[in-house]
Amino acid sequence: MNMMKAIVVEQSGSPEVLHIRQIQRPEPDHGWVLVRIRAFGLNRSEMFTRQGFSPDVTFPRILGIEAVGEVEQDPSGHYPAGQKVAAVMGGMGRQYNGGYAEYAVLPLERLMPLQTTLSWEMLGAIPEMFLTAWSSLTESLDIQAGQTLLVRGGTSSIGLTSVAVAKNAGLTVLATTRSEKKKQALLDAGADHVLIDDGNIAEKVRTLFPKGVDRIQELVGTRTLLDSLQATAPKGVVCMTGMLGNAWSLANFEPMMIPSSVKLTTYQSETLDMSTAVRALQEYVTGVEHGTYTVRL
CATH class of the missing domain: 3.90.180.10 (Medium-chain alcohol dehydrogenases, catalytic domain)
Known part of the structure; x- marks a missing residue:
């Protein structure tokens, strides 16, 4: 049995409800991809979810509306193992488990492939x-x-x-x-x-x-x-x-x-249009690499 670490919220409340757990690593069904999470940003909306203010969220839940990492397993064969990807929103961390974990199973349609030399720390702050x-x-x-x-x-x-x-x-x-x-x-x-x-x-x-x-x-x-x-x-x-x-x-x-x-x-x-978002994100990431844009960590 493959195990992983994740930050699990079992009930809404103060920051004390965030618990690091050792849980079973999920397996992807068709249309979903197992991603090894390398970094994720922290967002205000996750605080609201943790406090119990996000509608239709059930607990326990792994929060995290964004993450960057590498494809571990894609049953569809669309992405090869090791492909760098970002994922954001679309129910992530609310309707299904999100990025506060070592691995996450994410919808194929929400993944955005990236080519970059940025560090994981820097890349994780961007999507x-x-x-x-x-x-x-x-x-x-x-x-x-x-x-x-x-x-x-x-x-x-x-x-x-x-x-x-x-x-x-x-x-x-x-x-x-x-x-x-x-x-x-x-x-x-x-x-x-x-x-x-x-x-x-x-x-x-x-x-x-x-x-x-x-x-x-x-x-x-x-x-x-x-x-x-x-x-x-x-x-x-x-x-x-x-x-x-x-x-x-x-x-x-x-x-x-x-x-x-x-x-x-x-x-x-x-609001996010995935048909144009992938190109826009890649252009911005490249702009950060070239110094056109600055990201504060």
């Missing part, structure tokens, strides 16, 4: 961070060169990535931080304007751009969402992508609070 930023910008916000974009919550990992990706795509980028000390990090990432966020930045945005900005990536969440809507130009789009403020809902929300002609949308894992 969820980049693909959330990229898919939110390209799919939910449909950014275009020449537009103005505000990244609210800019010094988060997704925020810094979004700033760099958007700047590279030809946008004028504004970004927020609550700390003067973090301002330079945003400028280094490519931000054209950095705003100190005290919870009310619409007026500051309109001082720079009187009509507002074309696109807003809202990473703080519902705590600042209404203010972000007020910073948006007519026919602009706001995408709620993150919940750094740890609030899921907006009390007493009324649709008429959305300014006329401004659109509000969200980013969810279903």
Whole structure:
């Protein structure tokens, strides 16, 4: 019997419910692939799942919505053993066991083959961070060169990535931080304007751009969402992508609070288009190798 180590959550709760267990290594059925996990990132959504706030999650569960590693066994023969792959979202760590383990059985359709010389430590920090930023910008916000974009919550990992990706795509980028000390990090990432966020930045945005900005990536969440809507130009789009403020809902929300002609949308894992994500992820990984993009560990 092949065994492996995994971090198993048997019931929702505080971090103390995370237990390292020695369990049987899973075997892949057709359409699934056994992957040897080499590294995985930690994500805020996993905290919510562990706390019991993710709907339809049953315990015990191995968390982890992303991982990188090597194919160990693919019954379909699509991938050879040793192929480097990444996997993200699509129910990973929620509907089926995820990346907090030495091995994971993952859906063939969710695997993204990669060619890279990056260390596992570096590679493991990229997939969820980049693909959330990229898919939110390209799919939910449909950014275009020449537009103005505000990244609210800019010094988060997704925020810094979004700033760099958007700047590279030809946008004028504004970004927020609550700390003067973090301002330079945003400028280094490519931000054209950095705003100190005290919870009310619409007026500051309109001082720079009187009509507002074309696109807003809202990473703080519902705590600042209404203010972000007020910073948006007519026919602009706001995408709620993150919940750094740890609030899921907006009390007493009324649709008429959305300014006329401004659109509000969200980013969810279903937004990710796998037909284009593999190429985009490979291009970003190559960009990190060549120094075009910087990943903070």
